[in-house]
Amino acid sequence: MDASTKINIPESTRERIVIVGGGFGGLQLARKLGRDDYQVVLIDKNNYHQFQPLFYQVAMAGLEPSSIIFPFRKLFQGKKNIFIRVTEVTGLDAATKQITTPLGHCNYDHLIIATGADTNFFGNKNIERHAIPMKSVSEALYIRNNILDDYEDALTTPSYENRQELVDIVIVGGGPTGVELAGSLAEMKTHVLPRDYPELNVKEEVDIYLIQSGDVILKGFSEKSSASALKYLEELGVRVMLNSRVTDFDGRKVYLKDGTTIPTQKVIWAAGIKGAPIPGVPEAAITHGNRLAVDRFNRVAGLTDVYAVGDVAYMEEPDFPEGHPQVAQVAIQMGANMAKNFKLRLRDGKGIQPFSYNDKGSMATVGRGRAVVDIPKPELHLGGIIAWLMWLVVHLFAILGTRNKIFVFLNWLTNYINYNQSLRLIIRPYAPAAPEPDDPKIDKVVAAS
Secondary structure, eight states: OOTTOBOOOOOOSSEEEEEEOOSHHHHHHHHHTTTSSEEEEEEESSSEEEOGGGHHHHHTTSSOGGGSEEEHHHHTTTOTTEEEEEOOOOEEETTTTEEEETTEEEEOSEEEEOOOEEEOOTTOHHHHHHSBOOSSHHHHHHHHHHHHHHHHHHTTOOOHHHHHHHHOEEEEOOSHHHHHHHHHHHHHHHHTHHHHOTTSOHHHHOOEEEEOSSSSSSBTBOHHHHHHHHHHHHHTTOEEETTOOEEEEOSSEEEETTSOEEEOSOEEEOSOEEEOOOTTOOGGGEEGGGEEEBOTTOBBTTOSSEEEOGGGEEOOBTTBTTOOOSSHHHHHHHHHHHHHHHHHHHHTSOOOOOOOOOOOOEEEEEETTEEEEEETTTTEEEEHHHHHHHHHHHHHHHSSSHHHHHHHHHHHHHHHHHSOOSOOOOOOOOOOOOOOTTOTTHHHHHHHO
8 A cells, every 4th residue: 555545534624533443442432522523533443343341251152243242333323523444553653643554544633542452471472372362252253163163073082181172171360351251161061061062071071270370360359259259160160270370382281380281272361461552652652561651631651642542541640550450441431531621622622631530340240140249439349149130230231232232131031041042153254265367356355465
């Protein structure tokens, strides 16, 4: 693509706000500016918003992907000041206030980096090559396919040792994602696999491991909630290994720091994340966890008219001297505060507000009727069925789209009754054969390469 090529966006007398990333923070900002006197350009590599807290349910065949994604274009129908481009940002030139993409370049008056976070493998290339992350719907689907494929293969694998590699699953990371995955897999082992695979000795052969490097799971939750979650997992039969660190994984065996090995072909990596700033951001602006250092107004250090929100932003404030937790609520509140300040800027530029995070609490589910909830004000630590119902309600209302809410609710209701949804499908991507030289489809293949 020639450097002089522009993304086809109409010129306007309005100031242009370019938002890179349609996650919780970027989407909140775009929605709040949908009727304001700015030209808003939303850039994302997908044409839909993903509801990340429920990725694990897609991976465990509890929900279809369509239930937790929502098309940007449907969301912004009728918003004439908002333009959507499905592409990736490949560079930033802060001096000329321009970003580059495979579609061409785009000028901006204000740039918002809302690119979120990537999986952090802590420099271990073997683990990065063989372990499975879960930071997108496509990765969640890959996990689902992988698990179901391996159980099908296990039926025709006579060797016990080889079969163990196929049926045992290791989850690394005892945060909310790892805990929720482990609980869901344990319920699948108890209620689904014996019915789907009666030829397997599921109870004796299938093991679910949760490996945590620290001495507690759900670090950052209250001591009571961490202990309750551990109790729930152990009741479900999950083998929780605290104070254990994975040092390597070769695709067939997990190696721990104490010399222990676990035979498995499936390691789901939920042990850490790192910020994902766009290429071209100066190294001086990147700080702890590969995040962008921002002030209380989300302005990126050392840059003019460049901001960051959500997981990619590192902001210190009195109540959070080591930065905010990388959770959805932080991103949503940052997006809302930035939108409010941009609106004030249009009027007289006065009264803009520094960001201050309102911690509404933390929650994690460990299975049907098992969850933990921490609420800071008033201080409450809930567990069991009440916490689980709260988790259901909060997540149901946070999903975009009435249709999605209904479908998710019906799936949850079915799962509560009989654990037996018909979603356990192995859906492989279609791979077309290479076109002949004189085939007109070759133009599309070349254009996509």
